[in-house]
Amino acid sequence: MSDFQQQKNVHYFPGHMAKALNALGPMVKGSDLIVEICDARAPFSTRNPMLSSLIGQKPHLLVLSKMDKADPLITQAWLETFAKQGLIAFTSDLKHEKVINVLLKMSVPLVEKKRAKEARLGMKKQPLRLLILGIPNVGKSTFINNLAGKKAARVANRPGVTRAEQWIKVSSDFILLDTPGILPMNYPTREEAVRLALLGSIKEEVLPIDDLALTLLEFLKVNYPSSLKERYGLEDIALLNEKEIYSAICQKRGYLLPGGAYDESKAAQSLIKDFQENALGKISLERP
Numbered sequence: 190m191s192d193f194q195q196q197k198n199v200h201y202f203p204g205h206m207a208k209a210l211n212a213l214g215p216m217v218k219g220s221d222l223i224v225e226i227c228d229a230r231a232p233f234s235t236r237n238p239m240l241s242s243l244i245g246q247k248p249h250l251l252v253l254s255k256m257d258k259a260d261p262l263i264t265q266a267w268l269e270t271f272a273k274q275g276l277i278a279f280t281s282d283l284k285h286e287k288v289i290n291v292l293l294k295m296s297v298p299l300v301e302k303k304r305a306k307e308a309r310l311g312m313k314k315q316p317l318r319l320l321i322l323g324i325p326n327v328g329k330s331t332f333i334n335n336l337a338g339k340k341a342a343r344v345a346n347r348p349g350v351t352r353a354e355q356w357i358k359v360s361s362d363f364i365l366l367d368t369p370g371i372l373p374m375n376y377p378t379r380e381e382a383v384r385l386a387l388l389g390s391i392k393e394e395v396l397p398i399d400d401l402a403l404t405l406l407e408f409l410k411v412n413y414p415s416s417l418k419e420r421y422g423l424e425d426i427a428l429l430n431e432k433e434i435y436s437a438i439c440q441k442r443g444y445l446l447p448g449g450a451y452d453e454s455k456a457a458q459s460l461i462k463d464f465q466e467n468a469l470g471k472i473s474l475e476r477p
């Protein structure tokens with residue numbers, strides 16, 4: 190068994206996923222609209238395909254977070270793909286854009302039934318109860334803060350949810366569960382696990398950093414050669430193998446070990462950091 194397989198077994202023991210999903214049942218039950226968040230740079234790996242069976246017929250909206258970090262053309266292609274699947278989705282920079290208006294607009298078709306029922310019963314329009322769901326690090330808390338802001342008023346517990354959880358009144362349209370539901374990760378393949386680690390959803394320590402960087406480098410070489418060229422001042426990237434690219438980075442940056450050999454580990458680390466901080470530009474790791 191490879192190191193990764195062994196680690197995988199530690200982190201993804203059987204039954205874990207079903208248990209984690211089932212635990213979300215009461216939260217789902219108590220809400221009107223599920224807001225699933227995934228990372229726009231890898232909307233496949235950062236979603237859990239089991240979610241749809243958990244939420245059944247509940248209205249469901251998908252947010253592709255970190256728009257500011259993702260390749261805009263690829264994000265657009267993802268949105269079109271989701272639209273074809275009948276899944277309402279939008280993308281956002283949750284750190285800098287207010288989401289309430291887009292949320293309001295997107296939720297209209299999803300809650301027609303609820304609104305029709307209220308009208309039939311002569312009831313006033315009730316605020317929608319939102320539940321935020323997503324795997325680790327996709328932006329769930331940022332989304333909640335974005336909506337609720339600092340002035341968020343806490344409203345009483347509602348039946349069906351754990352006492353520790355509070356509903357926050359956002360506006361006359363929305364109330365929000367203050368704790369997001371953490372979705373378990375799908376059992377990732379090695380390739381998916383690398384992406385999840387690069388995006389911070391799996392602890393980087395789970396995979397050797399040199400492996401992460403090498404996979405990233407191979408990917409960038411094929412998909413974003415000009416970003417590599419520009420960032421590190423490289424020529425004819427197609428003619429260089431990975432080791433030669435590392436050497437070139439070390440040379441440009443002065444990453445040398447005592448004795449003068451190239452410090453490839455340092456080049457690997459800075460490659461990952463550059464990707465994560467968008468020093469290589471807007472990069473998506475998965476296309477539809």
Ligand SMILES: Nc1nc2c(ncn2[C@@H]2O[C@H](COP(=O)(O)OP(=O)(O)OP(=O)(O)O)[C@@H](O)[C@H]2O)c(=O)[nH]1
Pocket residue numbers: 254255256257258281282283284285323324325326327328329330331332371
């Ligand atoms: N650039 C950018 N950063 C974002 C965006 N959304 C979230 N982040 C950042 O991503 C990181 C994770 O965001 P959180 O809101 O803590 O994610 P979470 O899903 O609550 O994470 P856990 O609680 O660990 O599961 C933080 O550093 C956020 O600032 C976004 O749209 N754009």
Ligand SMILES: [Mg+2]
Pocket residue numbers: 329330331
């Ligand atoms: Mg959080």
